[in-house]
Amino acid sequence: MNNAGTNRPAPFAEVTIADFDAIMGLNVRAAFFVAQAVARRQIAAGIAGSIIHVSSQMGHVGGARRTVYCASKHAIEGLTKAMAIDLAPHRIRVNTVCPTFIETPLTRPFFESEAFRTDVLSKIKLGRVGQVEDIMGAIVFLASAASALMTGSSVVIDGGWTAE
Numbered sequence: 001m002n003n004a005g006t007n008r009p010a011p012f013a014e015v016t017i018a019d020f021d022a023i024m025g026l027n028v029r030a031a032f033f034v035a036q037a038v039a040r041r042q043i044a045a046g047i048a049g050s051i052i053h054v055s056s057q058m059g060h061v062g063g064a065r066r067t068v069y070c071a072s073k074h075a076i077e078g079l080t081k082a083m084a085i086d087l088a089p090h091r092i093r094v095n096t097v098c099p100t101f102i103e104t105p106l107t108r109p110f111f112e113s114e115a116f117r118t119d120v121l122s123k124i125k126l127g128r129v130g131q132v133e134d135i136m137g138a139i140v141f142l143a144s145a146a147s148a149l150m151t152g153s154s155v156v157i158d159g160g161w162t163a164e
Contacts, residue, residue, distance in 0.1 A: 001139065002031050002038075003054040005072075009065040020068050027072035032079060035094075039087055048091030052142045053080055055096040057158040073098075077154060084152030093151040095142050100158035102130040125160025 006026045008019040035051055042049055058066055059073030076096060083094040101107060101120050111117045111129065121127060138155040141147050156162055 001052050001054070001143070002035050004030055004034075005054065005056075007066065007069040009069070011065055012067045015068055023068045023072055024075075027069070028075045028079070031076060035079075035083065039083070039090075039092060042092055043087075043090050049093070050143050050147070051083065051087070051092060051094045052139060053094070053096045055080070055098045055154065057098050057100050057156060057161050059096070059098055060154070060156060060162050080154070081152045088151060093142075093147070095147070095150060095152070096154045097135055097138050097142065098154050098156040098158065099135050100124055100130050100161050102132060102135065104132065123161045124158070125163060128159065130157065130159065 004026055006023055008023060010016075010019060031053060035053070038051060041047075053076050055076045056069075056073040058070045059077040062070050077098075080094050080096045087094055101110075101124075103111065111120075117129075120129065124130075135157050138157055142150070142155065
């Protein structure tokens, strides 16, 4: 389970090099090399299994003030597909879970802004912010033998955000 990420929302024309590097460094570079380290150990030990990246609905769409974040999550989607091809001969499956906005201690302050909350909820067709429990089932599924023939795919848990 590869889950680390950050965002520094800003309009495209105002993104700084420092913000770009911070977002891409954690969201892509760190995810890449952590997954590589895990895959190397699995291959060396002959252990089949599953690598799950936490991506985002933003890996499937674009969003205002999220150009770098979207780019990083699109990169994770591409990384997942390429890893799936490379690691399939070793019986290692690679997939992503792509949640919508999930209420956590890190996201809670954003939702204190009524404008932000209203904007987000206008895109989530089910009309509510996600909870950690909403993604647990997909993670269990991807980690288990129930998804034994699934690799290079995404499970999008976005309340309908990407349906349009």
